[in-house]
Amino acid sequence: MLSAWFVVLIAIAYLSLLFAIAYYGDKRAKQGRSLIRNPYIYALSLAVYATSWTFYGSVGRAASDGVNFLPIYIGPTLAFALWWFVPRKIIRISKANRITSIADFIASRYGKTMLLGGLVTVIAVVGIMPYISLQLKAVSTSFTVLLSYPDIAATATTRSTPPLRDTAFYVALAMATFAILFGTRHIDATEHHEGMVAAIAFESLVKLLAFLAVGLFVTFGLYDGFGDLFSRALAEPDLVPLFSITAGGGYVEWMTLTLLAMTAIICLPRQFQVMVVENTDERHLEKAVWLFPLYLLVINIFVLPIAFGGLLRFAGGGVDPDTFVLTLPLAGGQTWLALFAFIGGLSAATGMVIVASIAISTMVCNDLVMPILLRIPGLRLTEHQDLSTLLLAIRRLTIVSVLLLGYLYTRLIGESYALVAIGLVSFAAAAQFAPAIIGGIFWKNATRRGALSGLLAGFAVWTYTLLLPAFARSGWLSISFVEQGPFGIATLKPYELFGLTGIDEISHAVIWSLMLNIGCYIGVSLAGAQSAIERVQALLFVDVFRGGAWRSHIWQGSATVGDLRSLVARLVGPPRADQVFARYARTRGVDLAATVAADAGFIQFAERELAGTIGAASARVLVASVVEEEPPSIDEVMEMLDETSQVIEYSRRLEEKSRQLEAATRELRAVNARLKEVDRLKDDFISTVSHELRTPLTLIRSFGEILADRADIDDHQRAEFLGIIVRESKRLTRLIDQVLDLAKMEAGRMEWRLDEVDPSPVLGEALAATSGLFKERGVALDVTLPERLPAVRVDRDRLVQVAVNLLSNAVKFCAAADGRVWFEAGARRGILWVTVRDNGRGLSESEREVVFERFRQVGDTLTDKPRGTGLGLPICRQIIAYFGGRIWIEAAPGGGALVSFTIPCVGLARDDAPDKERRAAE
Amino acid sequence: MKEPRGIRDRIVAVFLLGALLFNLPLLVIFNDAAAAVFGIPLLYVYLFAAWIGLIALMALTTRHARSDGG
Numbered sequence: 002m003l004s005a006w007f008v009v010l011i012a013i014a015y016l017s018l019l020f021a022i023a024y025y026g027d028k029r030a031k032q033g034r035s036l037i038r039n040p041y042i043y044a045l046s047l048a049v050y051a052t053s054w055t056f057y058g059s060v061g062r063a064a065s066d067g068v069n070f071l072p073i074y075i076g077p078t079l080a081f082a083l084w085w086f087v088p089r090k091i092i093r094i095s096k097a098n099r100i101t102s103i104a105d106f107i108a109s110r111y112g113k114t115m116l117l118g119g120l121v122t123v124i125a126v127v128g129i130m131p132y133i134s135l136q137l138k139a140v141s142t143s144f145t146v147l148l149s150y151p152d153i154a155a156t157a158t159t160r161s162t163p164p165l166r167d168t169a170f171y172v173a174l175a176m177a178t179f180a181i182l183f184g185t186r187h188i189d190a191t192e193h194h195e196g197m198v199a200a201i202a203f204e205s206l207v208k209l210l211a212f213l214a215v216g217l218f219v220t221f222g223l224y225d226g227f228g229d230l231f232s233r234a235l236a237e238p239d240l241v242p243l244f245s246i247t248a249g250g251g252y253v254e255w256m257t258l259t260l261l262a263m264t265a266i267i268c269l270p271r272q273f274q275v276m277v278v279e280n281t282d283e284r285h286l287e288k289a290v291w292l293f294p295l296y297l298l299v300i301n302i303f304v305l306p307i308a309f310g311g312l313l314r315f316a317g318g319g320v321d322p323d324t325f326v327l328t329l330p331l332a333g334g335q336t337w338l339a340l341f342a343f344i345g346g347l348s349a350a351t352g353m354v355i356v357a358s359i360a361i362s363t364m365v366c367n368d369l370v371m372p373i374l375l376r377i378p379g380l381r382l383t384e385h386q387d388l389s390t391l392l393l394a395i396r397r398l399t400i401v402s403v404l405l406l407g408y409l410y411t412r413l414i415g416e417s418y419a420l421v422a423i424g425l426v427s428f429a430a431a432a433q434f435a436p437a438i439i440g441g442i443f444w445k446n447a448t449r450r451g452a453l454s455g456l457l458a459g460f461a462v463w464t465y466t467l468l469l470p471a472f473a474r475s476g477w478l479s480i481s482f483v484e485q486g487p488f489g490i491a492t493l494k495p496y497e498l499f500g501l502t503g504i505d506e507i508s509h510a511v512i513w514s515l516m517l518n519i520g521c522y523i524g525v526s527l528a529g530a531q532s533a534i535e536r537v538q539a540l541l542f543v544d545v546f547r548g549g550a551w552r553s554h555i556w557q558g559s560a561t562v563g564d565l566r567s568l569v570a571r572l573v574g575p576p577r578a579d580q581v582f583a584r585y586a587r588t589r590g591v592d593l594a595a596t597v598a599a600d601a602g603f604i605q606f607a608e609r610e611l612a613g614t615i616g617a618a619s620a621r622v623l624v625a626s627v628v629e630e631e632p633p634s635i636d637e638v639m640e641m642l643d644e645t646s647q648v649i650e651y652s653r654r655l656e657e658k659s660r661q662l663e664a665a666t667r668e669l670r671a672v673n674a675r676l677k678e679v680d681r682l683k684d685d686f687i688s689t690v691s692h693e694l695r696t697p698l699t700l701i702r703s704f705g706e707i708l709a710d711r712a713d714i715d716d717h718q719r720a721e722f723l724g725i726i727v728r729e730s731k732r733l734t735r736l737i738d739q740v741l742d743l744a745k746m747e748a749g750r751m752e753w754r755l756d757e758v759d760p761s762p763v764l765g766e767a768l769a770a771t772s773g774l775f776k777e778r779g780v781a782l783d784v785t786l787p788e789r790l791p792a793v794r795v796d797r798d799r800l801v802q803v804a805v806n807l808l809s810n811a812v813k814f815c816a817a818a819d820g821r822v823w824f825e826a827g828a829r830r831g832i833l834w835v836t837v838r839d840n841g842r843g844l845s846e847s848e849r850e851v852v853f854e855r856f857r858q859v860g861d862t863l864t865d866k867p868r869g870t871g872l873g874l875p876i877c878r879q880i881i882a883y884f885g886g887r888i889w890i891e892a893a894p895g896g897g898a899l900v901s902f903t904i905p906c907v908g909l910a911r912d913d914a915p916d917k918e919r920r921a922a923e
Numbered sequence: 924m925k926e927p928r929g930i931r932d933r934i935v936a937v938f939l940l941g942a943l944l945f946n947l948p949l950l951v952i953f954n955d956a957a958a959a960v961f962g963i964p965l966l967y968v969y970l971f972a973a974w975i976g977l978i979a980l981m982a983l984t985t986r987h988a989r990s991d992g993g
Contacts, residue, residue, distance in 0.1 A: 068966060068967065071970060075945050075970075075974060078941065078977060078978065079942065079945070081981065082937050082981050084934070084984075084985075085984070086931075086934065228961050228963060229962070231959070231963050232962045235956075235959070235964070241956050242956070244964045244966065244967075245966060246954050246966070252947055252950070255945075255950070256946070256947075259945060287985040287988060287989060288985070290981055290982070290985050291978050291981045291985065294974075294978045294981065295978050298971070298974055298975060302971070546926075
């Protein structure tokens with residue numbers, strides 16, 4: 002038998018140890034050597050999820066419902082399975098926006114609205130009452146049990162006990178004191194409570210060890226292992242139903258509880274506090290993702306053995322299954338183990354109460370009281386010098402009130418319910434936040450009105466189907482409200498709303514409330530439009546991983562640095578304000594002393610700093626009091642939207658790139674084809690040239706051999722042969738010269754000496770050079786050449802070469818007998834034209850173009866002796882083309898060929914030359 | 924932080940597996956009060972085994988996230 006004073010002393014000593022840890026944690030945080038910056042502490046702090054409910058209540062639940070206590074722990078596992086999508090995103094968003102609580106989160110998402118933050122806070126406060134009362138009830142019961150066992154009757158406290166003699170009342174006061182000490186000793190510019198987290202992690206360890214110790218004792222001390230314990234339980238017909246999920250309602254309950262727990266792990270204010278607000282490094286989540294579910298699994302292994310152990314041991318009834326964790330060690334004579342279990346239970350309860358009350362006090366202060374106070378003009382709070390004491394007072398008052406409300410709930414209602422049943426009511430309330438949160442981080446078009454109406458509807462249904470019936474069942478309302486429905490309307494019976502029967506009351510309430518909540522949320526969102534700030538916030542939340550950087554230039558406003566500084570100083574104290582402003586100035590490279598007007602980035606920064614202390618909605622009101630704010634223009638909102646479409650832009654650019662690549666590939670392919678063609682032409686050219694070279698060479702060689710071999714050749718023949726050799730050699734030389742010329746011209750390596758010359762004497766020179774040839778062949782030549790012609794820009798020698806070539810061709814191809822050649826030159830419309838006509842057999846239409854190709858001589862190459870090199874006309878065409886002119890052949894009137902070329906005269910723009918030329922040609 | 928390839932698919936797959944493991948058809952199969960493994964009721968064995976398996980898979984997804992996400 003333990004004395005009351007001893008137990009109280011132990012409890013106080015334990016709580017003092019926790020406080021010492023918290024104090025040390027805070028001190029280390031201030032020194033910058035954080036105690037909690039590692040994933041294991043983070044995972045343990047998440048285990049604040051396991052409260053008295055888990056420690057005492059799960060066993061009670063298992064003793065009455067079998068495995069149905071498990072969904073509460075499987076749900077968080079499933080929620081964490083989605084860690085990449087949900088918890089990670091919420092953490093990232095909260096860090097980017099300095100979110101301080103769940104109310105802050107929802108209010109920020111839907112446009113930093115005061116109304117929504119306030120509503121969330123009210124729901125959280127009302128919803129948390131049962132949960133706090135559960136902890137108070139568990140601690141006071143465990144205290145009584147520990148002291149009065151085996152006097153079981155004494156464990157039942159009654160409503161008749163005056164508060165001053167009620168243990169739960171003192172537990173509430175003690176816990177309020179500790180919560181105040183932990184969370185609200187001072188106001189900091191940071192939303193983190195590192196000391197508190199360290200203490201919570203320690204508590205999580207203690208409660209786990211205590212529960213495992215009891216479990217091991219029951220399983221292996223009282224019984225002979227799991228197999229023995231379970232087979233004994235199976236032998237009891239009363240206990241067999243506990244080994245299975247009962248058909249029908251059992252599965253529905255299983256699933257709704259799983260769903261409920263999935264939402265609870267994110268939406269419970271204290272879980273949001275430890276998981277999101279107190280998170281120091283996003284990467285810690287990676288370990289916590291499996292460590293935290295593992296913790297839940299381990300702490301649940303012995304729930305069933307303890308439950309069955311208790312049921313077997315206390316078969317006669319009389320012992321509340323919620324107290325098995327204590328009564329079994331006591332019954333086994335293990336007083337110290339029972340004391341350890343009591344400490345474990347105390348850990349579980351204080352952990353929850355401290356975190357929850359701090360979270361709630363932050364919400365009440367930042368999202369409910371401050372926004373209202375700041376808007377009451379009479380208080381002139383925005384001009385007040387030091388608000389930090391006011392903030393602290395509000396938070397401390399809130400903590401005390403929340404715990405007293407919890408105590409009130411215990412007094413009014415708690416007696417009629419088991420622990421888990423009380424806790425589930427709170428879960429159902431917290432679940433109402435889920436649509437607004439989950440929708441808020443994935444659905445851009447969700448509106449403030451949608452969230453507001455969803456929350457209101459869900460909360461109303463929750464109140465009607467869970468809270469009011471609880472009052473009725475405890476006798477504070479007429480019980481007919483539950484049994485016959487309000488005013489006897491059976492359709493409205495709170496546990497069987499609209500005739501939905503056959504399932505337990507929690508599932509019933511969850512189904513109706515979430516159905517209405519989600520329905521209103523989606524329906525109203527679809528029906529209405531968003532304001533500019535809602536749109537901006539929606540994009541910041543949903544697209545938090547895209548771009549990531551806080552858009553500072555969205556809000557236009559004007560304020561002075563001094564105004565902002567004094568504003569921040571009023572809330573966090575001047576030294577701290579100086580510190581954060583200096584840090585900002587350092588990172589942005591701003592000279593604070595020289596800067597008077599704060600830019601948008603600066604205002605944003607001040608607002609974020611304040612948000613870390615008093616929440617987004619309050620920070621907005623405060624900053625607005627010193628900043629002349631202009632709403633964002635349409636352009637700026639559009640720019641925000643553009644950010645989203647940047648991705649589209651990227652993909653568009655990518656497509657363009659690939660199109661360009663395709664085009665480049667096409668071009669390359671074309672170039673390649675042209676290169677191949679040129680290569681083929683080169684091969685053709687070489688083979689043709691070698692052929693053309695061989696013909697004269699063969700002649701020279703054969704006549705040379707004849708002369709060398711045969712001594713008996715007469716002189717006449719010898720002279721003839723030598724003449725042939727000389728002639729063919731000349732032809733060979735000419736051919737080689739021409740090949741070289743052509744090659745140079747085609748390669749663009751010909752050296753041109755361009756000059757402005759009068760073509761008349763140049764053409765005369767060519768006529769003189771060929772006159773001998775005409776005489777030799779007896780061909781008549783008619784010349785029409787004006788004395789002066791307009792100047793052309795040509796290489797004189799090349800022009801001579803062209804004229805000579807055309808004249809000698811004409812000589813070669815004119816009629817054998819009575820040959821006659823006409824040479825004419827003139828200028829018309831700025832164009833020099835020259836024609837050479839013969840009276841030979843002429844050229845067919847197809848031949849007229851062919852002769853300009855290399856080595857293409859017309860006529861039968863087999864019978865006719867080659868009369869030229871086949872390169873003259875191609876060279877002429879190259880030359881004339883270089884001079885910007887044109888050369889062509891047509892049929893002369895009366896047979897024969899007419900070769901013409903034109904060259905534009907100097908002083909004529911080059912580009913209209915072809916046009917004029919064509920007219921000249923006509 | 925660059926998103927590791929395939930992480931979304933893995934996460935969704937693990938979640939769907941979890942949703943399946945603790946849901947109606949499979950639960951019904953193992954919901955047999957008379958069956959036992961080493962004296963421990965089959966349903967309990969199944970629930971805890973499935974649970975620990977799921978946790979192991981979740982740990983694997985985090986390793987994947989770390990391995991090429993940095």
